[in-house]
Amino acid sequence: MSEKITFKELVDLIATQSNQSRNSTNSFIHELVDIIENGLKKSGSVSISGFGKFELRWMKPRTGVNPQTGEELSIPGQNKVVFKPYKNLREDVNKPFSHLESKVVGDEKDSSESTPDTSDSKETNEGYDEDPFESMLNDSDWNSAFYSAEEGVEKPEKADEPNAAYSSVSSASVSVDELLIERENPKFAKEKEAVKQETEDKAIAKKESDKPAAIPNKEKIAEEVQKSGSFKWSYAAAVIIALLAFIILFFMIQRFQSGDSQTQQNQIEMATPAPDATDSSPAVSDDTEPEPPGGGPQTEFDTSPLTVEPGQSLWIIAESELGNPYLWPVLYNLNRDVLENPNQLPEASDIQIPDISDPENLNEFEREQVALGYFSLYEWNRANNPDEARFFLWAVGVCSPDLLDQPPADVDPDDLEFARNR
Amino acid sequence: MVFVNPSMNYRDLIDQLSSKTGRSKKETKELLGVAVEKLTEQLSEGRGVSIPDLGTFTTKTTEKKKVYNPHYEDYIMVPPKRTVEFSPSAGLKESVKFSEGGGDE
Numbered sequence A: 001m002s003e004k005i006t007f008k009e010l011v012d013l014i015a016t017q018s019n020q021s022r023n024s025t026n027s028f029i030h031e032l033v034d035i036i037e038n039g040l041k042k043s044g045s046v047s048i049s050g051f052g053k054f055e056l057r058w059m060k061p062r063t064g065v066n067p068q069t070g071e072e073l074s075i076p077g078q079n080k081v082v083f084k085p086y087k088n089l090r091e092d093v094n095k096p097f098s099h100l101e102s103k104v105v106g107d108e109k110d111s112s113e114s115t116p117d118t119s120d121s122k123e124t125n126e127g128y129d130e131d132p133f134e135s136m137l138n139d140s141d142w143n144s145a146f147y148s149a150e151e152g153v154e155k156p157e158k159a160d161e162p163n164a165a166y167s168s169v170s171s172a173s174v175s176v177d178e179l180l181i182e183r184e185n186p187k188f189a190k191e192k193e194a195v196k197q198e199t200e201d202k203a204i205a206k207k208e209s210d211k212p213a214a215i216p217n218k219e220k221i222a223e224e225v226q227k228s229g230s231f232k233w234s235y236a237a238a239v240i241i242a243l244l245a246f247i248i249l250f251f252m253i254q255r256f257q258s259g260d261s262q263t264q265q266n267q268i269e270m271a272t273p274a275p276d277a278t279d280s281s282p283a284v285s286d287d288t289e290p291e292p293p294g295g296g297p298q299t300e301f302d303t304s305p306l307t308v309e310p311g312q313s314l315w316i317i318a319e320s321e322l323g324n325p326y327l328w329p330v331l332y333n334l335n336r337d338v339l340e341n342p343n344q345l346p347e348a349s350d351i352q353i354p355d356i357s358d359p360e361n362l363n364e365f366e367r368e369q370v371a372l373g374y375f376s377l378y379e380w381n382r383a384n385n386p387d388e389a390r391f392f393l394w395a396v397g398v399c400s401p402d403l404l405d406q407p408p409a410d411v412d413p414d415d416l417e418f419a420r421n422r
Numbered sequence B: 001m002v003f004v005n006p007s008m009n010y011r012d013l014i015d016q017l018s019s020k021t022g023r024s025k026k027e028t029k030e031l032l033g034v035a036v037e038k039l040t041e042q043l044s045e046g047r048g049v050s051i052p053d054l055g056t057f058t059t060k061t062t063e064k065k066k067v068y069n070p071h072y073e074d075y076i077m078v079p080p081k082r083t084v085e086f087s088p089s090a091g092l093k094e095s096v097k098f099s100e101g102g103g104d105e
Helices: A007-018 A022-043 A087-093 A121-129 A132-138 A140-151 A161-184 A186-213 A218-270 A275-280 A282-288 A314-322 A325-334 A364-384 A389-399 A401-405 A413-421 B010-021 B025-044 B090-096
Strands: A045-048 A052-059 A062-065 A072-075 A078-085 A103-105 A303-307 A350-354 B048-051 B055-062 B065-069 B074-078 B081-088
Touching (some): A007 A022, A007 B025, A022 A052, A078 B081, A078 B090, A087 B025, A087 B081, A314 A325, A314 A350, A314 B010, A325 A350, A364 A389, A364 A401, A389 A401, B010 B025, B025 B048, B025 B055
Antiparallel strands (some): A045 A052
């Protein structure tokens, strides 16, 4: 894995592929590096589509110790460069292992089967190719591998010792579990008590079965553990669903009671430029006023073409090209002649990318375009996915409340009601 | 609406790169695409690449490991995984050390 290619080899590869001279390729890469460096200095993050993103991360000042003298020294705060590979790169690099999946293994161990080989990690990877459950039961290499990794230091000589080690592992795992559940929801405290009891019982049972036979019934234990896991999960899910149902019911009752006038007011407050607020308090009006339109009314976007690469979605393109993934409906609206389905982006199709100067502060025209984009999504979803269409109409209202008052095409009155009152 | 932090996106990069190298935007995009493709190719084959003044890209393979999963109340075998690592060059580290645009922690 420590193989490397030199920069020169890389430049050669790029030069031959792109029919450019080595010199120009070389200077191109140097310019690229320069720009990345400057971009990092100025904005703290540089994204390269299809590759990854360089970012600066601020490390707080901390104290460290000089390893040679043992002296304490203070390390000042500083920026660190981090590189986040995008999905494409991650998947490509992980290709040799992409077919492997994690699998559940029992935490019991078996002294009679363990073989003291620690250097078989490469070999045991093959175990993944088999049926996961079966290999879990049969593959002794697995167990021996954990065994040597976890307790390689204090390997048992007598039959009693593994049991002691086992129980300590099991109690540690229970306490971790306790903490996690408790933090999630204190109501589970009682449940947790029962679970703890159960696990302890299991541990004792396992211990006992370990002693006489020396070869414990692995299949049984593994099955038991899996069963108990799935049982708990369904129980927890039921509780959560019941809670959710109650909350929804509660809100529905509240809304019903508060009446129409109340909801109307809520809606006005939600819309950004609230007319009431601007009248009563001028201080607030500064904040709520929409951004001043940049240089006269705009009627059309400046666009530039882009060819879709495999694995890209409108969301990803919007993130890398426009700077904000939530602007993807604009892309759909602009390219409706190419895209039939907003959720499917045909490979290698040519689409138009609008020029959005500042994705943080959209001007009025751009806001309207985003709203129109969501509206076109609403129309598509109304035809193809009626259950979710109303959410897109709601998004239209968030971007541009005016558009909701004067929709460019027919909308379902129920959906309009939903979009206004959500 | 939720807006992400200001950052230099791909478009800005292409703009600056094309104006600096005197190539058209289209050419720049293509050449950068080839560069990224080749880099990815090398990394996918497990080879490291170092780029002067920027840093070194290497791959790192994590061994399979056994971790406790509180949901299953059991140990899970996590398969080996290969990831990209980037270590910035000394020059880059030094030059951005105290620049403004740092993200949080």
